[in-house]
């Protein structure tokens with residue numbers, strides 16, 4: 070008998086696609102055949118990740134040429150700046166017809182899919198799925214609490230009633246594990262009205278979101294249990310939030326070897342030479358945030374002054390380490406300008422902390438490795454993740470920020486690194502992170518909460534009542 074078949078359609082951004090590739094692996098381990106839909110420019114990285122999984126394959130549809138998106142950009146990481154983000158999002162709508170053709174022929178095949186799991190940003194997949202009678206599950210890539218807050222703010226707009234940006238916001242029916250002000254809200258939802266083009270886009274994909282048949286959530290119950298019912302309440306019908314994460318833990322680490330370029334090998338060797346466990350801080354700000362050269366300089370000086378060894382994955386290709394500290398950090402700091410194997414780095418025993426922008430994948434990777442976070446949120450929902458990890462769960466501390474938008478000083482970075490790596494707050498955060506890491510690993514094992522949920526989700530998709 071043919072294995073059940075699931076179609077997965079990731080959005081073209083690393084932070085969105087990577088967890089869906091992990092989900093594909095999780096489904097494949099449950100005897101499901103997975104077809105991933107992608108575009109030619111994203112095919113290589115997908116094929117590299119899945120090459121040792123015979124149940125997972127991919128199909129390509131061409132990325133549309135559209136005004137406002139630089140030619141050849143098929144992934145948000147290739148966009149020159151965040152200015153191009155909205156045109157890129159809009160461009161993906163033109164994938165609707167080719168996707169419909171593919172799905173239509175799959176529906177007529179011997180093994181039609183039991184569902185489509187689509188990224189939130191690809192809202193138009195709902196209409197295609199409805200037309201062809203296949204359930205659409207949605208995937209956001211974010212945590213449950215940040216999604217629930219975002220939905221609640223979108224609906225209730227409490228920020229409009231606040232007298233100042235520092236007023237506590239009250240969200241009906243939600244018990245937040247921290248205080249929330251409008252300055253903590255993602256720009257995309259912190260708007261006076263929903264009339265601007267980005268808000269209109271969010272509204273459109275949000276409409277498809279809440280009318281989906283279910284939500285696949287990259288989180289685990291032990292991390293966000295109390296926020297799940299509130300999150301589900303924003304969905305129509307009986308849509309369920311399936312908490313099946315951390316999805317990265319379904320990945321057999323040997324498959325990450327494909328990212329093992331020369332610098333990955335030398336980073337791991339360098340880490341192994343650091344004799345003291347938990348002595349090195351890892352620094353990365355994800356795949357989307359743009360830091361100015363002045364800000365990168367402050368990070369460099371702050372890390373140097375902290376005295377702690379560090380590995381820093383720098384995204385900017387043009388920024389150069391200030392000459393006056395090059396010598397000082399020799400042997401103590403690695404500054405890498407290539408894609409690094411972040412998951413593997415975080416798992417190394419030498420790593421004792423993570424200076425992070427708090428993208429949800431980074432948060433989960435750090436938590437899963439039992440590494441505390443020095444939280445420095447930058448864009449999107451990252452400030453909510455930072456609050457959850459530091460104030461809510463106690464597994465991190467915050468970088469001290471001055472005025473919104475101002476460059477974060479080297480002193481603030483240096484103090485934060487010293488506290489996380491050597492202070493009492495850092496010690497407590499490490500204990501909490503290690504405890505959460507144990508729970509995360511338990512959740513995805515046979516009998517764990519996420520493992521059971523994954524099996525229940527598959528059971529329901531195979532035999533809808």
Ligand SMILES: O=c1ccn([C@@H]2O[C@H](COP(=O)(O)OP(=O)(O)O[C@H]3O[C@H](CO)[C@@H](O)[C@H](O)[C@H]3O)[C@@H](O)[C@H]2O)c(=O)[nH]1
Nearest residue numbers: 084210211355356357382408409411428429430431449450
């Ligand atoms: O050199 C690198 C750089 C990144 N990564 C990986 O890339 C992913 C980055 O994801 P994340 O930490 O979530 O950061 P962003 O890519 O910046 O995340 C975007 O998407 C996330 C998920 O929706 C949101 O939480 C963030 O706010 C949004 O900026 C992680 O798996 C990292 O391990 C590497 O492996 N090597």
